[in-house]
Amino acid sequence: MSVLKEKELRVIGFLCNWCSYGGADTAGVGRFAQPTDLRIVRVPCSGRINPLFVLKALLGGADGVLVSGCHPRDCHYAEGNFYARRRLEVLKGFLPVLGIDPRRFEYTWVSASEGQRWQHVVTTFTANIHALGPASFSPDAPELEILNAAAR
């Protein structure tokens, strides 16, 4: 059940295995109420996030994309999130040229112990996405529609 009243939207979360995924887990174990719109994709490190993951999701119909990794200086691999920070910040400023509202994409840092912070981040972000409403997405070739229909 969503804590938000509207119809669920499609929000994709790329979470690093070591911190944010743990943070989401902590929030779950602590039974903090969270919106259910988020579909989590676990990745080894925020440094693994190819900006194309985000773009592919947004082009393919995601209403929002959230990336979350370890706090700077706390990366399990020492510096993955430092690279991620640069890439994702560059990406965020790029989105408007495509006609994508940059608020549909956020990145942040949540550690494994910060269950409450995770709850706050995901609730805030999801609420923002609901405020923006469903995204329109670019049409696929007609012959491929069957594949998307299968996914929905």
Next chain:
Amino acid sequence: MAIQDDIKSAIAEALPGLSCVIGWGAGPEALRAAPLFMRDAADVDKFTAGFLAVNNPALFLPSLKGAKVGLVVKGCDARSVGQLVAENLVSREAIHLIGYPCRGVIDMDKATAALEGRCEPGEVKGLREENEDIVLDAPGGEIRLAKKDVAADKCARCRYPNAESADVFVGEKAAPVVERDDYADLAAFENMALDARKAFWEKEMSRCIRCYACRNACPLCVCRDHCVASSREPHWLTQADGVRDKLFFQLIHATHLAGRCTGCGECERACPVGIPLLTLKRAFSRQVEGLFGYTAGIDRSTPPLLTFKLEEPAIKEREW
């Protein structure tokens, strides 16, 4: 043109130590030159520079590894070379650069528009340059066009017309057209509402024929035969003729060029159906310049997305 003869002399002088020198020669029609690979004196005779010297010869560098090659370069071409060198993709020692003051090159979109109602660019039989004008031998008689009206957009915001890194520079240096790039073109584009921008790209990309000339004309697209766009592992793209896949390919290109693109505009020029692809790359360049103060092809420091700082003063993260 005196400067043309001087460039020819510089080429002839350098040629004995080089496998070839790449410049421009006569093309298949009056408004278009062709890349020219000069190997002997007879080839050098065919060299032409000037308003039609459009193609970026830096494109050929990565495929010519092994033998020292010469390039005649405009300022923007030299930036591509500079970036390839900065990324260790080519060795500066294996390249002989002959620079000259560039005063702009033609843009076929604008030439087409300027001629509309009179003739197609492909009907023009001859062209001569007269100072700030070009004079065309067109079916209905001569047509005079001001160069500035049909020059590429990149020329109107040219900061580096002179190939600063050239081994030999021929002629008097030209003054930069502007001191800084204010990305006014992007700002104008972003006057459109978000939905309109999205619709714009969908319409433009629906024309795309997936020939990948944009990629193959890009001097910094160095994966060449191993492009991820052709891969099925990972399977980024289908082969379908859909706007989503076609736009996503451009995002692959633009993303891979982020912080590396020097703005030479060859992607956009090469596009047979005239999709304004440089706009996407410039959106990344604006970000990279704004956040990290980095100018691709000019700065010699590590490209900004290949490094980081512990504290990033320019990045203001969202408060949660």
Next chain:
Amino acid sequence: MVMSTDTAKKFVSFESLPDFLARLAQESRVYAPRREGRAVVYRLWGPDDKAEFTARPTESCKQVIFPRSEALFYFSRGGEGENPDASSLILQEAPEPGPAVIFGALSCDARGFLAFDPVYDGCGTGGKAKDVYYLKRRELTTLVVRTCKTPLNTCFCTWVGGGPASSEGADALMTEIGNGWLFEAVSDKGAALLQSLPDASEEQRAEGAASREAAQGVFPQPADIKDAPVSLRALFDSAAFWEKQTAQCLYCGACTYLCPTCYCFNITDESNGIKGLRMRSWDNCMSPLFTLETSGHNPRPAKFNRLKNRVGHKFSYYPKIHSGRFSCCGCGRCIKSCPSSVDIRKIVLDAIKEAANV
């Protein structure tokens, strides 16, 4: 496409042409050239569109009959979601296309289909395996071409048997006269399309004939390329010749995808869980992947191997197995839109000259 009745000749004024197109669009998908920036492309015509019948289209109209991508068939498995049941399978052929009209294409565009026709009619298998998708679209498409008034610098239709007013491969020809267009049907399909139009007067017919003749007069005299098949074959092993001719090539696919006669395609599968499709999409011989084998071996590893095959196919291999017809309609798009100004005319002429010297 043999005419059973006398050649129908009709006239439509410039201002009533949109009405005619609107009538056609009620029955069929109508494609017409439209200007978009520097490009002129074939688009589905709608009443609000201004068709471009002056500037030459950047692309050929082949995608109406040979789409850039199309489903060959769909497949589905039993099971659900991500766990398809490999022991079950349902195949479903792609739906049949509807009727279409290509309006105001170029003569050379129509002649491009003549290169497709025998290949897609299954000549390789002695007619046993016919390309039903292409043949159906070809059958259901009516092609109206227009007389070109002047040549572009890159035009060489006359070298390969065409001309500005050729209607070969088309169903009707339209020629600009005075304040409108003279239409002449050259097939039953064309006659049916034009049926509702008023007959052209004697004067209008004469004016059309004069226009066509005038156009023929201003197109370039053909170069003699009859030796091309033999010359190109003789130069097959001359790597130096081909490397020089290819030096400036970027090996993108612009030439092949804009070409009215290039007919190569790829076949790929896409699937999602239990459903998927097999599709075909345009492919091009300039790409190294075109011939790359699974082992990593590539019979055409360098761009010169590939451009040699492209030129060889058009001017040597294809004519050898298709009664001397070149697989080129001389539209010049590969020259006009080549980002690197490669000129196939020059390659062919140089090859003939070079072979004569060897």
Next chain:
Amino acid sequence: MSERSAAATSRPAFQPGTRNPYLPMPARVIEAITETPTIKTFRVILQDETLMREFSFEPGQVGQLSLFGAGESTFVINSPPTRMDYLQFSVMRAGENTTALHSVRAGDIIGVRGPLGNCFPYEKMKGKDIVFVGGGIGMAPLRTLLLFMLDNRKDYGKISLLYGARSPQDMAFSAELPEWLSRSDLDCVLTIDREAEGWPHKVGLIPNVLLEMNPSPENTVAVTCGPPIMIKFTLQALEKLQFAPEQIVTTLEKRMKCGIGICGRCNIGEKYVCVDGPVFTLAELKDMPNEL
């Protein structure tokens, strides 16, 4: 009319006599045999009994196997037309599609298109001695012709087979090798590249062993298939043994898609390997541009 509404109408059956050549025939895998660490053999029967009953082909012809979702690749039908209980294909794992095919198990449905291409000139070979030289997965096409000839034994003279692989583990069709070795009407020689423990047969590269065997070219046809490097040296060896180009038959591989001479990628000059081949004599190859 929009593209969409045109596509929504359903496709009627094609006119009688025309078949959609791109539509594979569903086929059930009845057995999947692991031949070597990289080669699997699949025995399939077409699901449609009529199609299976009417399926006819000639030795050397190929089929396209589909694993829906991955794609389609070309393999020789390596069971002979004289044994129609099933169609057999052997697949070496190399790329996306072959890797996917290796996951196929008995009971699965795959797709088959075929038969495609030309065949071995088995009629012209009647009354002649035959020398088969196969390397690795290249044994597959030879197997078809070999079994076909053994099933029509009286039509052919002396039959010899030289089959080589890198190591004993890389020998495909190992279940059949004992029979081939023991037959009195077949002279079978096996070889591996390097010594291996317990290997009772020859050790040495195929071309060298072939020279050792020293077959007479008199009224003989040599049929060879294998990896490019082996083919290259085997052809040299055969020429050294005085085989004329007309007496040497091989079967080629190319990247293929349509298999029916349309999609345009498998050409060597004006010849299309998918319809004019895959079987060529060395004499024919010498007439074609050198672009293997």
